[in-house]
Amino acid sequence: DVKVTQSSRYLVKRTGEKVFLECVQDMDHENMFWYRQDPGLGLRLIYFSYDVKMKEKGDIPEGYSVSREKKERFSLILESASTNQTSMYLCASSLSQTGRTEAFFGQGTRLTVV
Amino acid sequence: GQQVMQIPQYQHVQEGEDFTTYCNSSTTLSNIQWYKQRPGGHPVFLIQLVKSGEVKKQKRLTFQFGEAKKNSSLHITATQTTDVGTYFCAGPRTGANNLFFGTGTRLTVIP
Numbered sequence: 533d534v535k536v537t538q539s540s541r542y543l544v545k546r547t548g549e550k551v552f553l554e555c556v557q558d559m560d561h562e563n564m565f566w567y568r569q570d571p572g573l574g575l576r577l578i579y580f581s582y583d584v585k586m587k588e589k590g591d592i593p594e595g596y597s598v599s600r601e602k603k604e605r606f607s608l609i610l611e612s613a614s615t616n617q618t619s620m621y622l623c624a625s626s627l628s629q630t631g632r633t634e635a636f637f638g639q640g641t642r643l644t645v646v
Numbered sequence: 647g648q649q650v651m652q653i654p655q656y657q658h659v660q661e662g663e664d665f666t667t668y669c670n671s672s673t674t675l676s677n678i679q680w681y682k683q684r685p686g687g688h689p690v691f692l693i694q695l696v697k698s699g700e701v702k703k704q705k706r707l708t709f710q711f712g713e714a715k716k717n718s719s720l721h722i723t724a725t726q727t728t729d730v731g732t733y734f735c736a737g738p739r740t741g742a743n744n745l746f747f748g749t750g751t752r753l754t755v756i757p
């Protein structure tokens with residue numbers, strides 16, 4: 533069974549802290565994505581990666597960075613957490629770059645910044 | 647910029663009633679996907695439509711892709727409490743090779 537695993541289900545961090553969200557997939561997928569989910573706004577793409585050490589900005593990259601040192605792992609970094617980054621964060625992976633193959637999602641990390 | 651809007655944003659139905667959510671894209675899509683997210687869960691792929699005017703069924707769920715490939719719909723016949731969740735449509739992002747998700751429709755089924 534395919535699996536995308538996010539390191540934490542719930543996180544509470546203080547304003548200004550550096551936050552790491554980890555995501556691992558076991559499907560040997562080239563493509564990995566970080567989305568943010570907020571009520572009424574759907575899923576918004578933060579960053580994505582098509583290959584190791586490769587990254588591309590999505591719709592809302594400000595305040596975030598990413599790291600992909602290994603094919604199976606894609607990390608999202610909040611350099612200095614702020615309260616407006618309180619949200620649900622979803623990692624996903626897919627086999628193809630074309631948007632024609634399904635995305636597999638992790639269970640999500642609900643981050644609260646206080 | 648590219649937009650994918652879904653209506654309604656919320657829908658409450660009595661168990662046994664039908665439900666429809668509509669997805670409208672600002673651009674023509676080569677394909678469209680539908681996902682379901684249960685409360686407290688993560689989005690799970692349901693189906694993909696590729697051809698203009700395509701209709702696909704999964705038990706009580708009927709998916710349709712518009713002739714102009716700019717809109718799609720998901721219809722659930724005789725809803726059950728297990729249908730509760732948020733339904734998202736998604737299409738390829740213009741000029742890039744990843745998915746652009748719609749705003750979602752949250753379905754509540756009243757027993």
